[in-house]
Structure formats: structure tokens, C-alpha cells
Amino acid sequence: MDAFRKILDDVDEVDLTPMIDVTFLLLIYFMVTTMLVQPESQLSFQLPGKPQSSDSVTPMESAKINSMSDGTITLNGSPIPVDDPYELTQLINNLTNTRKLRDGLIQTGQKSKEEAELKVEIETDGLSDHQTFVSILNACSAADIDKVSLMIP
Template sequence: MTPMIDVVFLLIIFFLVSSTLAKRETLLDLDLPTAASGRDSQADSTPHVTVNVDASGVVLLAGSPVQPAELLARLRAESERHEEGITVRVRSDRAADYASVEPVLAACAEAEVWNVVFAVYEDKQ
């Protein structure tokens, strides 16, 4: 009985830590663009990877700056780990140039990740 309790406690700790790390990605303070239409991607159950692009053009994955080659390798690894495919959520500051976002899209295409969504604020007009 004791080993089973240990396993349950380890699972609880794992899920607490992983949910905290997942929330950290969306807490990065970015001034996202607005859009008049869209859908809530929180309801989507496919595994996702969040890539942030700040106003200065720095690409962040898991809160750390990454180069395009490293981003490509990590996207490939995640895609191979999940047979059903992954979704890449791009959170880009509205002040970031397209030249900063384009390497993210190129890495997704090269890693054969076709489900890419952009995080935006709802336009309240």
C-alpha cells in the first residue's frame, strides 16, 4: 500500500508543477494584437506549444530565448512525442516586426506542424 501512496503523491506533484509551468507561458506581459473574429483555443484538447515573440523580436520558448534551429529541434521533438499532432500558439507583441515572427512560422513548416494559431485580444468595437 505504501508504494501506491508514494506514486499518487508523485503524480500530484507532477501535475501541480506542469500546470504552473503551462500558465507561466501566458503570463508574459505582451501587448497582443486585436481581432474582430476568432475562437477560444482553450477548448481545444490537442497538446500545444506556446511560442512568445516580444516587442524587441526575441523569440521565447518556455520563458527562455531560443534560436530558430533550437526552436525547430524542439518542435520536431514535441511533434514526434504526440502522434495526434500538436498546436503551436504564437503570442506576438503587436510591436514585433514580421521578420521576428517569420522564423517561428518557418520552423513550424519545417517541423511539419500545420496547426498554428495566433493569440489575440478580442476587438470590442
């Protein structure tokens, strides 16, 4: 009987200390990495529908952005330098300056808010990178542009 009690007393317990250490390391890792990731901007945009002949937009009232499969981006036909595909600073600056000019037309009373609102048309070919498209949408959001439409190539 004493031998049986000795066996029961020698039962090993599971040490939880290493598992707790690993759990805290994973928690710290995920907290640090989630703070480094920038969230994508929220954009509301309209998908292209039937063209309306009565709402013809003059070229000065819209900005057309093309994204090619080779990574080039053009704004109204002129190429935009792409240093970093995640941050299109030149595109943001161009769109912001255009929007500020239109805001000046509204303030001086030369145009109404509806007439001076900047409309952006994005056209991408089927082989262009999806990240470039998302970066263009983020650039529009950073330039505080609400009217974004997608063009069918």
C-alpha cells in the first residue's frame, strides 16, 4: 500500500509558466504590429451606370486618373511620378490644389457648390495592380474628394 501512495505522490504537474510567457509575447507582438499598419480610408463611390446626356461634365470639372499595368499613373493625361505605390504624394498634392482652386471659386461666388465640385474618374486596365487602385482611392480621400467614379476600360 505504501508503494501505491508513493506513486500517487510522485505525479508530475504541468508547469504553465512557459505557456504564459509565450502568450504574453504573442500579445505584445500583435499589439506592436497592429499599431504600425495604417487603416485604409473610407470612401464612398458610385459605380458607373448609364451615361446621362443632360449631365455632361466639361474637362475642367473632372479629373481623370488612369492606372496602367506597368505601374504608371496619369492625371488628365500627364504622368504622375510614383516613388512609393502606397503613398501617392504627388497625386494627393495635385488633387488638393485643384480642390482648393474650386473652393475659391465657390467663395468668390463665381460658381455654385454643385458646379465647382471636383469629380474624379478612375480608369484601370485589367492587369493593373490592386494596391495601386486602393492607393488612388486613398489619395482621393486624403485630398477630401467625395465624388469618385470608376470607368470601364
